[in-house]
């Protein structure tokens with residue numbers, strides 16, 4: 246039987262692979278996405294779904310502009326994929342409060358608020374902060390208020406992107422594990438999978454925390470991605486509810502539309518282990534109650550863990566693999582994969598269509614690790 250050739254094969258159907266498939270299919274590029282499990286089932290499902298570029302990095306940091314740009318893309322993108330797919334990614338434009346519990350942090354937040362004024366950020370004293378979010382602890386001295394940051398369901402976002410991509414003509418094979426690359430000299434011409442072989446002019450590795458396991462496929466380049474376990478807890482949200490994302494001491498609280506309050510998260514270098522532990526649950530709950538003492542009355546709903554794809558400099562790898570034509574990386578998004586999914590999908594589509602890396606994502610060039 247003749248093997249069908251695609252323009253692009255995407256390996257991995259998390260939020261990153263799904264976004265890439267969507268942006269490519271939207272431009273009429275023929276795409277096949279191969280996912281060994283289900284769409285959005287791994288880190289994307291485990292995540293807190295915060296779209297918080299201002300809280301995650303500082304003005305001038307590499308990747309700051311890409312984070313802000315990605316956030317800007319969200320409203321129109323959500324509208325488009327929701328219309329096409331019928332799946333609501335449950336995006337909530339909540340704003341964010343970052344609390345300070347000592348004088349030094351309060352002063353640092355004041356300085357940061359000033360540097361972020363153009364994004365509508367301001368420093369609130371304790372009374373003003375409590376007006377925004379009455380449940381915060383009496384120990385909080387003040388807060389940075391950031392009105393433009395928001396949150397979303399990572400899993401629903403991935404599924405909406407994938408389904409919208411399918412509506413635009415992208416092909417999907419779920420339950421299909423990619424086992425290696427097919428090459429011709431220094432060019433990648435497709436992949437070998439647990440079921441079939443597939444041909445394509447371009448292959449994009451978007452397989453999250455598992456990208457580092459592909460190193461044996463790549464002579465001369467090591468993908469520096471390691472799994473970092475993140476544990477989360479869900480409580481039933483208290484009534485009256487919490488309206489904003491709250492960053493407390495070593496903790497964040499995200500009130501989701503499903504009536505739960507997500508409490509996260511740990512960072513553990515323990516390989517591919519995703520078992521939730523009693524110790525982490527205890528630590529998260531203690532920090533949550535330190536931030537908002539009245540959470541002690543909430544019902545415990547669930548706990549889970551996922552694997553963040555980490556790189557040594559905590560920035561993703563998005564761009565061509567040096568020395569191997571036709572192979573592109575889109576992995577290593579660490580703590581910001583949900584946030585960066587829009588700009589990554591857009592950037593990879595631009596790269597493949599124009600054969601050049603857009604300026605916005607040049608700071609994510611995999612070549613920096615040679």
Ligand SMILES: Cc1cc2nc3c(=O)[nH]c(=O)nc-3n(C[C@H](O)[C@H](O)[C@H](O)COP(=O)(O)OP(=O)(O)OC[C@H]3O[C@@H](n4cnc5c(N)ncnc54)[C@H](O)[C@@H]3O)c2cc1C
Pocket residue numbers: 256257258259260261262279280281282283284285286287288289290291292293294295296399421422423424451452453454455474475476477509510550551552553554575576577578579580581582583584585
């Ligand atoms: C607890 C926690 C909280 C988080 N909170 C946030 C947050 O608030 N905001 C934010 O922006 N980010 C957050 N993150 C990070 C974010 O979840 C990740 O950066 C993002 O989901 C990475 O997406 P991905 O598509 O690269 O990976 P994944 O969602 O893990 O998808 C990778 C996919 O590749 C598939 N795959 C792997 N190998 C193969 C193969 N050989 N063949 C076929 N398929 C393969 C896997 O099955 C998987 O479905 C959080 C992460 C965790 C764990």
